[in-house]
Amino acid sequence: MIGPILQWVNTLMFFYYLACNLVYLRLLVAAIKASVLQNRRQKTAWLDRVRRSPLTPPISLLVPAHNEERSIVESVRSLLRLDYPDFELIVTNDGSTDGTLLQLIEHFQLTQSDYLYLPQIETKPVRGVYLSRTERRLIVLDKESDGSKSDAINAAMNLASKPYVCVVDADSMLERDGLLRIMAPVVNDPDRVVAAGGIVRVINGSQVKNGSVGAVRLPWGFLEMMQVQEYLRAFLIGREGWNAFNMLLIISGAFGVFRTDLCKQLGGFRRGAIGEDLDLVVRMHRHLREQEQKYRVHFVADPVCWTEVPSTFKSLGNQRARWHNGLAECLWHNRRMLFNSRYGRIGWVAIPYMWFFELVAPVFELLGWMSILVAAFLGLLSERFFIQFLLFGYVFSTLISIGSVLIEEMTYRRYENWRDLARLICFCFLEHFPYRQIHSVWRLRGIWQYLEGHHAWTKIERVGLGESARPSAAGI
Amino acid sequence: MPSVSKLLGLIGPAGLIVQALLASLAAVVGLLIFILLRRGARHVYFWRRDRRVLETRADWNAIVAGTIPPKEWVLSRMRREIVEGILLDRLEVAPPKEAQELLECVRFSGLLDTRVHEARTWRGWRRHKALLALGRMRVPEAIPALTEGLDDAEEECRIAATRGLGRMGLPRAAVPILQRLSTGKLQVPSSVLLDALINNCRPTPGLVLTFLLKSADSAKPLLARVLGEIATPDLDEDLLLLASDESSEVRASAARALACAKPGLAVSILTGLVDDEEWFVRLRAVVALGELEDPRTIPVLLHGLCDRNRQVRIRSACGLSRLKNHLEDIICLALKTQDAYAVQELISELERSGGIFEMVTALGDSRRRAKAEAALLAALRGGCRRILLDLVLHHENWRTRGALARLLGHSGDSELLKIMELFDSPGLPVRKRRVLRWLERQLAPTQASLSQAVRVVA
Numbered sequence: 001m002i003g004p005i006l007q008w009v010n011t012l013m014f015f016y017y018l019a020c021n022l023v024y025l026r027l028l029v030a031a032i033k034a035s036v037l038q039n040r041r042q043k044t045a046w047l048d049r050v051r052r053s054p055l056t057p058p059i060s061l062l063v064p065a066h067n068e069e070r071s072i073v074e075s076v077r078s079l080l081r082l083d084y085p086d087f088e089l090i091v092t093n094d095g096s097t098d099g100t101l102l103q104l105i106e107h108f109q110l111t112q113s114d115y116l117y118l119p120q121i122e123t124k125p126v127r128g129v130y131l132s133r134t135e136r137r138l139i140v141l142d143k144e145s146d147g148s149k150s151d152a153i154n155a156a157m158n159l160a161s162k163p164y165v166c167v168v169d170a171d172s173m174l175e176r177d178g179l180l181r182i183m184a185p186v187v188n189d190p191d192r193v194v195a196a197g198g199i200v201r202v203i204n205g206s207q208v209k210n211g212s213v214g215a216v217r218l219p220w221g222f223l224e225m226m227q228v229q230e231y232l233r234a235f236l237i238g239r240e241g242w243n244a245f246n247m248l249l250i251i252s253g254a255f256g257v258f259r260t261d262l263c264k265q266l267g268g269f270r271r272g273a274i275g276e277d278l279d280l281v282v283r284m285h286r287h288l289r290e291q292e293q294k295y296r297v298h299f300v301a302d303p304v305c306w307t308e309v310p311s312t313f314k315s316l317g318n319q320r321a322r323w324h325n326g327l328a329e330c331l332w333h334n335r336r337m338l339f340n341s342r343y344g345r346i347g348w349v350a351i352p353y354m355w356f357f358e359l360v361a362p363v364f365e366l367l368g369w370m371s372i373l374v375a376a377f378l379g380l381l382s383e384r385f386f387i388q389f390l391l392f393g394y395v396f397s398t399l400i401s402i403g404s405v406l407i408e409e410m411t412y413r414r415y416e417n418w419r420d421l422a423r424l425i426c427f428c429f430l431e432h433f434p435y436r437q438i439h440s441v442w443r444l445r446g447i448w449q450y451l452e453g454h455h456a457w458t459k460i461e462r463v464g465l466g467e468s469a470r471p472s473a474a475g476i
Numbered sequence: 477m478p479s480v481s482k483l484l485g486l487i488g489p490a491g492l493i494v495q496a497l498l499a500s501l502a503a504v505v506g507l508l509i510f511i512l513l514r515r516g517a518r519h520v521y522f523w524r525r526d527r528r529v530l531e532t533r534a535d536w537n538a539i540v541a542g543t544i545p546p547k548e549w550v551l552s553r554m555r556r557e558i559v560e561g562i563l564l565d566r567l568e569v570a571p572p573k574e575a576q577e578l579l580e581c582v583r584f585s586g587l588l589d590t591r592v593h594e595a596r597t598w599r600g601w602r603r604h605k606a607l608l609a610l611g612r613m614r615v616p617e618a619i620p621a622l623t624e625g626l627d628d629a630e631e632e633c634r635i636a637a638t639r640g641l642g643r644m645g646l647p648r649a650a651v652p653i654l655q656r657l658s659t660g661k662l663q664v665p666s667s668v669l670l671d672a673l674i675n676n677c678r679p680t681p682g683l684v685l686t687f688l689l690k691s692a693d694s695a696k697p698l699l700a701r702v703l704g705e706i707a708t709p710d711l712d713e714d715l716l717l718l719a720s721d722e723s724s725e726v727r728a729s730a731a732r733a734l735a736c737a738k739p740g741l742a743v744s745i746l747t748g749l750v751d752d753e754e755w756f757v758r759l760r761a762v763v764a765l766g767e768l769e770d771p772r773t774i775p776v777l778l779h780g781l782c783d784r785n786r787q788v789r790i791r792s793a794c795g796l797s798r799l800k801n802h803l804e805d806i807i808c809l810a811l812k813t814q815d816a817y818a819v820q821e822l823i824s825e826l827e828r829s830g831g832i833f834e835m836v837t838a839l840g841d842s843r844r845r846a847k848a849e850a851a852l853l854a855a856l857r858g859g860c861r862r863i864l865l866d867l868v869l870h871h872e873n874w875r876t877r878g879a880l881a882r883l884l885g886h887s888g889d890s891e892l893l894k895i896m897e898l899f900d901s902p903g904l905p906v907r908k909r910r911v912l913r914w915l916e917r918q919l920a921p922t923q924a925s926l927s928q929a930v931r932v933v934a
Contacts, residue, residue: 040601041632049671053667053670053671054674054705055670055671109870111862111863111866111867111870112862112863112865112866113824113827113860113863113866114823114827114859114860114863115824115827115828116820116821116823116824118786128862131827131828131863136828136829136830161787187667188667188668189665189666189667190666190667191666385490388490388493388494389493391497392497395500395501395504396500398500398504399500399503399507402504402507402508402511405511406507406510406511409511409514409515410514421511421515425508425511
């Protein structure tokens with residue numbers, strides 16, 4: 001009885017794994033092609049043109065902050081130094097229980113004001129709007145916390161007066177020309193491009209000086225290195241690959257530009273959504289496809305947003321569980337799009353990929369390991385085939401990771417040091433055991449949290465972006 | 477019973493896995509070798525290149541003057557690329573005299589002819605590269621080759637040719653673009669076209685107008701947008717015509733053009749556009765009115781301040797806040813509209829743009845004090861309370877703080893008392909708390925009578 005069941009499970013696993021790897025391979029090929037083309041274009045598209053053009057639209061930078069007293073001042077300073085002709089910066093203090101607001105008041109000479117706040121998108125009550133006496137472009141919004149980042153962004157969006165909003169995490173750091181670069185596709189095709197996302201890179205290990213990244217180096221911690229590898233793969237292969245097919249479903253919440261009117265039309269970021277970035281982009285696709293409009297959601301790998309990644313298992317696990325929880329919640333909320341021809345390739349390819357190769361992947365993985373164990377226990381396991389299969393999995397995953405290093409080398413080359421390159425390559429071989437298995441457990445926990453209805457905005461522990469607060473940078 | 481894996485092995489997956497494993501392994505090794513070799517090769521290349529760059533920079537004056545014959549560096553590909561790169565970079569920033577010398581060098585060295593030849597004979601990325609270089613040279617001789625690039629089958633090349641022509645800054649270079657655009661034959665992103673046409677047609681905006689009047693409907697908004705950036709006062713009658721065009725995009729661009737050209741008729745034409753049915757035309761009209769910074773625009777901008785669209789209200793407020801000498805009148809007139817949103821939008825804009833802060837600072841200046849006091853009292857009636865109370869406590873100049881406290885104390889605005897509680901935190905220094913107490917005493921006894929007076933004034 002158990003034999004046929006195992007056979008059925010193993011066949012299912014085999015074809016699942018085959019399909020999964022074929023998709024990864026296709027994405028890798030598309031990403032390499034797109035990256036090389038993009039890199040050539042970047043060489044010839046003068047940023048100065050975007051900077052000086054009267055057609056470059058103004059932007060509202062939205063920065064949600066919740067208990068960010070360690071890094072908020074440095075982040076705001078860094079954002080105010082951005083090279084862009086016209087932007088305003090709206091920081092939302094989302095019910096922080098630490099000194100986030102006080103830090104801002106003190107460092108930017110904020111004054112409480114009667115600034116008109118029209119809640120076009122419903123949010124938790126706003127306690128006050130603060131304007132800076134020294135920096136006209138800065139507006140700080142103090143509101144009660146809803147426990148979600150969406151609410152904080154929506155409150156800021158209600159104040160946004162520019163045609164585009166750019167959402168930036170308070171604990172992240174944009175490169176000085178990041179806005180110019182991310183807006184290049186918008187300036188080139190303002191009628192069709194409704195959203196654009198930049199690349200998020202790991203700042204741990206690099207030197208931070210005066211609110212900007214100095215020498216780019218790799219971190220020393222194992223967990224942080226794993227994340228460098230993951231981010232490279234996710235952005236340079238995943239995002240770039242999906243972007244090549246105009247099926248991009250995620251624009252990172254840490255750095256993304258959206259058309260303000262469209263966001264407001266959609267009711268902003270969905271309240272209570274944990275993966276608010278994914279959710280907004282999916283709803284954009286849904287809305288625009290329903291309206292039968294021609295549009296494009298763009299990924300640009302050049303504008304870099306540096307972010308500090310968790311350095312402990314606990315906080316990384318919490319983060320990953322929250323991401324997976326958000327994915328589950330978003331996909332379930334938009335379940336009508338699955339295999340729905342009304343949504344074209346999004347409904348037939350991108351959303352099913354998210355369901356089957358992202359959301360339920362840890363379940364399949366668990367099922368796979370269980371079937372192997374049961375087969376071994378019953379003596380039904382062919383050791384030779386098992387080892388071959390395991391080896392193939394290992395080598396193929398390594399190939400994909402090395403593919404991301406290849407793209408990095410052929411295009412952006414942020415890690416110029418030979419030692420960094422060697423370490424990047426080494427970690428392509430190291431991440432498959434036991435990190436990947438632990439990662440699956442975190443993702444399973446995310447699914448479990450979703451089923452339990454856990455929706456809180458959990459914070460990850462950070463060291464902070466200030467120079468003195470970065471022991472890892474000092475170690476190099 | 478045979479194992480499931482053995483069954484799979486019999487039907488093929490095992491063989492497939494072995495082949496896939498070997499292929500993946502080969503790919504991994506191949507990629508690693510490629511990455512390492514590439515980095516090594518680049519390292520060597522840039523090391524050699526840097527050395528050559530240093531040599532070239534040392535000989536730079538001789539190369540530009542022609543003392544070192546071009547044949548000595550043109551024949552080496554690396555050297556030629558270095559010289560061309562430095563030349564083109566210098567051309568971007570060089571003063572006219574130096575630019576002339578550099579252009580002479582481009583001509584006599586054969587770099588220009590080489591690039592023209594490449595742009596005409598090559599295809600794909602090599603043509604793209606040649607077109608870009610020609611564009612950066614900014615020499616009229618390159619116009620025919622760049623014009624041919626406009627008809628290339630590849631979009632990248634068409635973009636490069638359009639940008640190249642755009643960098644000339646010559647009306648002559650705009651003509652081929654305009655000809656193709658008006659007949660719908662040029663397919664490149666609109667921003668590239670706009671940039672190119674704006675740059676080339678700035679000296680002669682009439683050229684755009686000529687094509688605009690005879691072009692197809694699809695090209696009209698784009699050409700009108702170009703005109704919006706380069707219009708001159710002598711085009712006033714034509715702009716009047718465009719302001720009544722059927723296309724809303726053209727009307728919006730006409731508003732933009734009026735702000736740019738500032739002809740005598742601007743205010744009256746824009747006044748008409750403020751009542752347009754399309755919100756973005758009204759928006760462009762109020763933005764243009766704001767840019768005129770003319771007191772005659774106050775009634776129209778106040779009308780815009782009460783618009784049903786929030787963007788129009790925001791931009792109207794922005795325009796009004798620029799008229800710094802008339803702020804008192806503007807706030808009083810806004811209060812008379814009895815549109816609470818409009819008043820609050822205006823006050824918000826004054827707060828955001830630093831207008832309120834400037835008025836408060838002006839209290840310390842005896843010449844500007846009277847006007848500032850009147851404007852601040854009007855702003856107070858409009859609901860600008862928190863920021864004023866905050867400035868009473870936190871303005872860096874103690875004289876200004878005192879003047880503002882006296883002004884608020886005598887304003888009789890009872891609403892201030894309610895907000896004062898928010899500022900009276902336990903951490904507030906004693907001196908500041910004393911200021912609040914003083915303000916309370918000033919406002920409390922006369923509350924009834926003065927609020928009546930405020931109502932009368934309002």
